[in-house]
Amino acid sequence: MVRKMNISFEHIPGQSKTKRLLKNLLKTGRTPHALLITGRPGIGKKDIAISFAAGLMCFELAKGSEPCGKCTSCKRLISEKNTDLVFIVPDGGTIKIDQLRGLIPELKFKPDFSKSRVIILEDAEKMSEQAANALLKTLEEPPPGNVFILLSSDKNRLLPTIVSRCCHIKLEPLTAKELENIALERKQLEAEKARLCSMLANGSLNGLDEWAGEENIALWNRFSNWTVELKNMPMWKFFNDTKNMIDDFDSMAKFTYAVKVWLMLLIRKQIGGMDKGDITETELNTLLNLFECVEESEQNLQFNVNKMLTAEEIGLSIKESLYGKDSWS
Numbered sequence: 317m318v319r320k321m322n323i324s325f326e327h328i329p330g331q332s333k334t335k336r337l338l339k340n341l342l343k344t345g346r347t348p349h350a351l352l353i354t355g356r357p358g359i360g361k362k363d364i365a366i367s368f369a370a371g372l373m374c375f376e377l378a379k380g381s382e383p384c385g386k387c388t389s390c391k392r393l394i395s396e397k398n399t400d401l402v403f404i405v406p407d408g409g410t411i412k413i414d415q416l417r418g419l420i421p422e423l424k425f426k427p428d429f430s431k432s433r434v435i436i437l438e439d440a441e442k443m444s445e446q447a448a449n450a451l452l453k454t455l456e457e458p459p460p461g462n463v464f465i466l467l468s469s470d471k472n473r474l475l476p477t478i479v480s481r482c483c484h485i486k487l488e489p490l491t492a493k494e495l496e497n498i499a500l501e502r503k504q505l506e507a508e509k510a511r512l513c514s515m516l517a518n519g520s521l522n523g524l525d526e527w528a529g530e531e532n533i534a535l536w537n538r539f540s541n542w543t544v545e546l547k548n549m550p551m552w553k554f555f556n557d558t559k560n561m562i563d564d565f566d567s568m569a570k571f572t573y574a575v576k577v578w579l580m581l582l583i584r585k586q587i588g589g590m591d592k593g594d595i596t597e598t599e600l601n602t603l604l605n606l607f608e609c610v611e612e613s614e615q616n617l618q619f620n621v622n623k624m625l626t627a628e629e630i631g632l633s634i635k636e637s638l639y640g641k642d643s644w645s
């Protein structure tokens with residue numbers, strides 16, 4: 317089966333500033349020999365790297381700044397048969413020195429099918445110390461015709477000496493509006509679902525994929541019901557119900573983010589299921605305070621506080637501040 321790789325900048329959603337910058341570099345030919353692209357997981361680092369690589373490798377850039385899609389290099393890239401684009405990915409959790417040792421001598425030879433050879437290191441922060449040291453010298457002055465692109469979601473875990481040898485580009489999270497458009501146009505979700513998923517996605521395409529799935533929509537409905545049922549929930553039921561619901565979330569970060577989206581929706585009065593009359597102007601402050609509490613809990617979670625306790629605290633705050641302390645009886 318001939319696989320197909322998409323090399324155009326156009327298919328990459330959002331990131332207009334970065335795309336403009338990279339296209340400009342291609343146009344002027346002032347391209348760095350080492351690039352570091354950072355940004356949270358699932359934001360499109362690899363797609364951007366591939367399009368830029370294709371541009372560097374292309375013999376006849378279209379409009380001076382886009383891979384043409386027609387030359388030998390582009391055609392081979394599209395059918396995933398271009399050996400001048402090299403991917404280095406962690407092997408069993410780390411990028412090992414052996415993965416680089418084999419490659420470095422090869423760099424002295426001309427590329428086979430393209431104008432340049434591009435080496436993309438995925439999860440570059442997972443390089444072992446020896447691998448990083450082996451790469452340092454090459455990164456400083458790669459043999460002509462070679463460009464390195466390092467991808468990382470955590471720049472702070474890279475050796476500063478590696479970072480300082482790269483031109484650094486930071487990808488911003490996608491806005492909810494950008495994600496909503498993707499959900500509508502590419503995923504063809506219905507409007508209400510598209511809006512909800514784009515908010516829950518927390519700025520990433522992976523997040524959008526995740527929340528657009530049936531399972532997660534069911535999870536959201538379950539969570540949403542819990543927030544409504546809290547109103548009349550007796551104490552004996554509260555702890556059990558909360559635990560069962562939390563168990564269905566893969567992570568506390570996902571839960572706290574869902575709570576924040578729910579609060580945002582409440583603040584915008586876009587949610588059904590609660591008595592609309594309950595949310596008065598004076599209660600706006602209550603919602604904002606709750607939002608702050610959740611953000612505080614999120615920060616505390618980084619310091620290994622008890623997860624279940626945090627979830628219960630959030631649940632208690634929601635119940636008592638929205639439905640009143642006497643809602644227990």
Ligand SMILES: [Zn+2]
Pocket residue numbers: 373374375376377383384385386387388389390391
């Ligand atoms: Zn081309």
